Amino acid sequence: MGAEQQVRASFVELYGAEPEGVWAAPGRVNLIGEHTDYNDGFVMPFALPHIATAAVSRRTDGRLRLHSADVEDGVAELRLDDLAPESDRAWTAYPAGVVWALREAGHPVTGADIHLTSTVPSGAGLSSSAALEVVVALALNDLFELGLQRWQLARLCQRAENVYVGAPTGIMDQTASACCEAGHALFLDTRDLSQKQIPFDLAAEGMRLLVVDTQVKHAHSDGEYGKRRAGCEKGAALLGVDALRDIPYADLDAALERLGDEEEVRRLVRHVVTEDQRVERVVSLLKSGETRAIGPVLVEGHASLRDDFRISCPELDLVVDTALAGGALGARMTGGGFGGSAIVLTEAADVDTITKAVEEAFAAAGFTAPRVFEAVPSAGARRLG
Numbered sequence: 207m208g209a210e211q212q213v214r215a216s217f218v219e220l221y222g223a224e225p226e227g228v229w230a231a232p233g234r235v236n237l238i239g240e241h242t243d244y245n246d247g248f249v250m251p252f253a254l255p256h257i258a259t260a261a262v263s264r265r266t267d268g269r270l271r272l273h274s275a276d277v278e279d280g281v282a283e284l285r286l287d288d289l290a291p292e293s294d295r296a297w298t299a300y301p302a303g304v305v306w307a308l309r310e311a312g313h314p315v316t317g318a319d320i321h322l323t324s325t326v327p328s329g330a331g332l333s334s335s336a337a338l339e340v341v342v343a344l345a346l347n348d349l350f351e352l353g354l355q356r357w358q359l360a361r362l363c364q365r366a367e368n369v370y371v372g373a374p375t376g377i378m379d380q381t382a383s384a385c386c387e388a389g390h391a392l393f394l395d396t397r398d399l400s401q402k403q404i405p406f407d408l409a410a411e412g413m414r415l416l417v418v419d420t421q422v423k424h425a426h427s428d429g430e431y432g433k434r435r436a437g438c439e440k441g442a443a444l445l446g447v448d449a450l451r452d453i454p455y456a457d458l459d460a461a462l463e464r465l466g467d468e469e470e471v472r473r474l475v476r477h478v479v480t481e482d483q484r485v486e487r488v489v490s491l492l493k494s495g496e497t498r499a500i501g502p503v504l505v506e507g508h509a510s511l512r513d514d515f516r517i518s519c520p521e522l523d524l525v526v527d528t529a530l531a532g533g534a535l536g537a538r539m540t541g542g543g544f545g546g547s548a549i550v551l552t553e554a555a556d557v558d559t560i561t562k563a564v565e566e567a568f569a570a571a572g573f574t575a576p577r578v579f580e581a582v583p584s585a586g587a588r589r590l591g
Contacts, residue, residue, distance in 0.1 A: 209259055209323075210590045213275075217261035217321040220273050220281060225261035225321070226349055231341035231587035232257045233326030234333045234382035235417055235549060236540050237391050237406075238500075238507055239485040241515060243376025245438050245478045246397040246449035248485035251378055252406060252583040253386035254417075258324040258337035259590070262345040265317030270305055272298050275323035286317060292372045300335050301342040303370030307362045308343070313352050320345075327577065329423035331541020335371075336379035339363035344384070344587045356384040356587070357399050374432050375542075386586040393489050397451060404492050406583050411497055412554050413535070418564055419577040420521035422545030431542055434474060434515060441475040444468065450478040477514040481507060501536025501551050508538030508548075517543025521573055525550070525564055532556070532563040549581065 210228045217225040232253040239249035265271075270284045274297060282298045289306040301320060308315045320342060326334040343359040346352070354362070360380035367373050367380075377396050386392050390403040408415055442450050445461055453461050458479045465472045484507050488500045508526050512518040522539040525548040529537040536551040552560055561578050568576050 209257075213259050213261045213321060213323055214591075216275060216323075217263075217319070220321055221263070221271070221319045223263065225319075226263045227345065228259065228261045228590040229341050229345040229348070229587065230257040230259045230590050231337045231344060231383045232386070232584055233337050234379060234386065235415070235547075235581045236378065236382075237549070238481075238488045238504060238538075239378070240481060240507065240511055240540065240543075241434060241438075241517075242451075242478055242481050242485070243378040243396040244374070244435055245442070246451035247478060247482040249378045249394050249396060250391050250404070250485050250488060251382035251386065251394070252391040252581075253382060253388075253586050254326065254332060255582055255584045256324075256326040256332070258322060258326060258334070258341045260341045260345050261321045262342070262349060263319045264349050265319060267317055269317045270302060271319045272301055273321045275321070286315070289370075291370045294370075297338075299371045300338040300366070303366030304339050304342045304363055305346070306370050307366040308346060308352070310365075311362060313350065313354075315346055315350055318346065318349075327419055329546070330419040330421075330577075331539075331543075331546025332417070332419075333379040333383060333541075335367065335373075336363065336383045339366055340380055340383040340587050344589070348589060357381065357401075360384045361399075374435050382586070384587050386584070388585045389583050391492070391583060393485070397449070402489075404489060406492060408497070408551075409554070409582075413497065414552055414554050414557050415581045416550040416552060416557065416561065417540075417547050417579055417581045418525045418529075418550060419547045419579075420519075420525065420545060421574040421576060422519060422521050430517070430544055434517065437471055437474045438478060441465065441468075441471045444471065445475070450475055451482060453479050455479055455483040473514040473516070477510045480510055498535055501534070504536035504538040504549070504551060505530065511539055511543065515543070519543075519545055520571070521545070521568070521576075522548050524567055524571060524573070525576070528564050528567040529560050532560040534560055
């Protein structure tokens with residue numbers, strides 16, 4: 207039984223009727239551009255083949271019923287009028303937050319029955335929460351004929367995560383899930399939300415991009431992410447700009463000098479300004495067909511996240527160091543940090559060698575065995591049936 211049929215069958219079992227439709231939204235990997243999104247900067251994610259799937263029907267009685275095949279709970283039933291920010295610490299906060307955000311924005315959502323399942327690894331820095339949010343938003347947009355554009359859905363999902371869940375994330379994850387296209391990376395300007403789809407077909411060029419999930423779980427609402435964001439905002443205020451995006455790369459040294467002995471802020475500013483420049487370099491290289499040349503740029507990005515932003519961990523560093531020693535073209539941590547996943551750009555012929563080297567290095571270090579899989583640039587959110 208395919209994913210769509212399975213979700214449909216489970217919905218019928220739970221709610222006693224056929225769903226009005228089935229939708230899917232993917233997780234994402236960020237190729238380059240980390241912690242730049244909440245600084246109005248540039249990012250470059252692409253969608254994974256791993257998806258959150260939702261079977262959904264409308265209700266008219268102001269009730270929201272939620273069930274996940276991935277959580278050992280029964281159906282959660284909520285009253286729409288009771289939905290309030292930070293009132294829910296369970297997985298249900300993500301779909302419920304989307305309903306809250308839609309209603310807060312004046313959209314006439316009158317209730318829903320929702321059954322969810324996901325193949326996006328949770329806690330791996332691959333945006334499992336954004337996939338859940340976007341799939342629910344897209345379904346409700348279609349069913350209630352709200353007429354919202356993909357970027358608008360992404361904005362509302364971000365609001366759900368920021369305000370309802372209480373995680374201070376940027377706009378990248380939701381936009382990637384909603385807007386990515388198969389065979390492309392999404393060059394996104396997070397200030398004006400302008401997008402360019404950049405062809406990114408590694409298989410055609412004899413390369414692969416591996417995701418190495420370190421199995422070290424991270425959680426965005428755990429404080430360290432918020433501290434980095436606050437530090438970036440402090441840096442922008444001290445430098446008299448709206449966001450760190452406004453510091454030109456050519457002026458970075460002068461800006462750092464002006465920050466004086468604010469050492470922590472200096473490090474954060476240096477990372478964001480150089481990372482924006484790295485995104486632009488990768489776009490330029492991909493456009494000119496020099497795909498292999500992005501490898502060293504990924505490595506620079508990892509060093510910056512490790513040394514300036516200080517959000518790496520021993521497991522992530524071990525992936526990067528081992529992959530590079532094994533002949534990878536480039537590697538870096540991806541996602542919010544403090545665990546999660548790393549990406550490895552490699553020649554197709556070297557995949558098995560590098561995978562084995564990373565697995566052996568983890569075993570030798572006494573770490574939990576990593577999960578390694580290929581990341582293929584895939585389609586964004588869509589209706590399945």
